[in-house]
Amino acid sequence: MPQHKSAKTRLRRNERRNEINTERKSGIRTAVRAAREAIAKGDVKAAAEQLSKTTAAVQKGVGKGVIKKNTAARTVSRLAKALKKATA
Numbered sequence: 001m002p003q004h005k006s007a008k009t010r011l012r013r014n015e016r017r018n019e020i021n022t023e024r025k026s027g028i029r030t031a032v033r034a035a036r037e038a039i040a041k042g043d044v045k046a047a048a049e050q051l052s053k054t055t056a057a058v059q060k061g062v063g064k065g066v067i068k069k070n071t072a073a074r075t076v077s078r079l080a081k082a083l084k085k086a087t088a
Contacts, residue, residue: 024066031057032075039082047083054079 031054038047058072
C-alpha cells in the first residue's frame with residue numbers, strides 16, 4: 001500500500017483511469033463488432049452508416065490514447081475493405 005499522500009492519490013487516479021479506458025476500449029470493440037455484423041447482413045447503406053460511427057469511435061480512442069494510431073488505421077482500413085467487397 002502507498003504511504004505518501006501523493007502515492008495514494010495516484011493509486012486512486014490510476015484505478016479510475018483504468019475503468020474509463022476499459023469502458024472506452026469496450027465501446028470501440030462493440031462498434032467494430034456492429035460494423036462487421038452490418039457488413040455481413042449485406043445492407044450497404046446501414047453498413048456505411050455504421051462504418052462512419054465506428055471510424056469516429058476508433059479515432060476518438062486514438063485521441064484519448066486508448067489505442068495506437070496504427071491499430072486504429074488497420075481496423076478502419078479492414079472494415080472499409082470489407083464494405084467495398086460487400087458492395088461489389
